[in-house]
Amino acid sequence: MAFTPATLITSLALFLGMLGLQEAGRRLGKRQLARDAGGGAKAFGTLEGAVFGLMGLLMAFTFSGAAARFDARRQLVAQEANAIGTAYLRLDLLPATAQQALREDFRQYLDARLATFQNPLDSPVSRAGAARALQLQNRIWSKAVTACKSEAPTPPTMLMLPALNEMIDITTTRAMAMNQHPPSVVYLMLGALTLASALLAGYGMAEGKVRSWAHILGFAALFSITIFVILDLEYPRLGLIRVDEADQVLVELRATMN
Template identity: 75%
Template sequence: MAFTFSTLLIAMALFLGMLGFQEVGRRLGRRQLDRDPDSARRNLGALEGAVFGLMGLLMAFTFSGAASRFDGRRQLVAQEANAIGTAYLRLDLLPAPAQPAIREDFRRYLDARLAHFQNPPESQASKAALARANHLQGVIWSEAVAACGKDSQAPVPVLVLPALNEMIDITTTRAMAMNQHPPRVVYVMLALLSLASALLAGHGMAEGRVRSWAHMLGFAALSAITIFLILDLEYPRLGLIRVDAADQVLVELRASMK
């Protein structure tokens, strides 16, 4: 909730800033029209087109990248569920006496992974769950290696150990994906371009005697909402748009571990 409130504040500040810059641009345009009515708007079309085009491109690429990373994070949840499910099924190949303890550790491991993502990021509960999951990875691996025996040419270790390795590797991939974001300077540049575009938009409306509030409010609101959505997509465990629904595959997998 704190993140959502922060992004809402950013969006609101950008919205108000764009309204203010439109008003400043309009007043500057009115003043220029009063001084030089004939050439006040001359040769400004190319400049406005360049700025608006740059803003549109940056916003489009940023939004597209955020949506792509959001979809990639959801797919990684399914990949982890598949990796854990495959490794769990291959425990059937191990000697029967070794299976109960490893299966119980698998259930505890999946519980820890779910707790890590279901608790707020950077919270103590999330960090504790991650540490517990990392510890259980080592325990499961040691138990599986011991159960496979010393004969590395046997089919059992060839089938079981790679599946466990993939289950462990996907956790690093997910951790990297959750921390993959554009540099902050990209967002700063996007905000600056939005304000610059608002200034030019206000200057372009200077010829009208009456303010077009519908255009001013619409332009500022749409730009602010788009940037809010970009930030929300970039942090899917914190905002309104979340990948939590994708965790259902892990929940269902946990329920199937009898």
Template identity: 60%
Template sequence: MSKIAMAALVALGLFVGVLILQEVGRRLGERHLARDPGGARAGTGVVEGAVFALVGLLIAFTFSGAASRFDHRRDLIVQETNAIGTAYLRLDLLPAEERSALQEDFRRYVDARLDAYRLLPDVQAAMAGLAAATALQNGIWTQVVSAGQQPDAAPDAIKLLLPALNDMIDITTTRTLAAQMHPPLGIYMMLIALALASALLAGYSMAGGRSRNWLHIIAFALVLAMTVYIIIDIEFPRLGMIRVDTFDHALVELRATMT
């Protein structure tokens, strides 16, 4: 099951759970009001305020972290595009014969990188594509070292090309690890537990009314469920609704210039 499908199930489960716990809280509140009309709610406002504040704080930090990682992943696409473009331009320092072969390898390399991410959410196929791109990296590095030592290569070819290639290779590792950076599972579990606790307290505070306010009940459950879903969706920006795919256009444009 994909991460986004799991996120949808978690959000649906949270929605149902919040509805149920609001009803449980309401019935508990009505029972306490029947036994002690004057003191059933004494001091409950402080507890409710603390729990709701903690839920809001945790949602804010979790959402902020997810958005920050989303922006970082977009920046890494731009950085990789710049690194590949710089290395490609510096191939002009090599002899013409070696340069042509390397330029073709660069074109294949960019195609492999683009194809790997286009294969998502098929993770296995995407990993195979990344492995193919890594193999091309190794071949390009070996060829550049050999070509830079040719008598007709520019004097500083190696000094200029190897750092550019190193940046191009390093950014792929950075992107791979950045895609795997997520909050610990315990944070999501705590967020869900606090959301359910807040639903119980919200239902308790609704006790005493003649009828249920379905607008508030459903809205409260829907807002919590959608918030958790969006946070998880942002954490996996190539699988859900919120995506970084549009920034791949920078690599596509770079590939178009490699003629």
């Protein structure tokens, strides 16, 4: 899925919609002023404040949540690198006859994990990488269990299995984190409140004899860009804001395995 074009189109549509609704609100306001020059101003101010307050609160929580999830996804990359690195080092605890094959499996496993996330998640390369990583997980686990049973189990040898278990578990955690987003209704409500705010903002500008294009364009641009950033943070593998830099720790770990 090309999420960046979809986000840009959504933000542009929101920007144009806000411009149109500001103009519509301005015309409605002028009609109201023509009928009743002073009436309803206090009530309108209360309504405007409530809508803008609700929109600001929802936007703040949505932005904060998106930023927190973005940071959590970066942290999970580091956690996976640590888990794989620890398990790789603990191969030294296994019998020497089993180490070489397992080290090669680890190299292939890390390559598969990198292929999973360094390509678009819906691409054939990414899906093949995920399937390959799952296959290698089962192979590594089976070989490690067999190696631990080949001799009398010792405390150092048994340290291998918990490290492998953590390495495998982190893949599920990362998969869940990548698919963790607010319900769609939250974004629909945010968009509806933004458009409603534009209508009210235009209504409030009705007293001016000349349109203030700086305020009109600035209002629409500010909120559409903010929503674009929120959406981009939610999909850090598909947009302009990316978590790919965090993958460098996995690349560096792979280099140490050569």
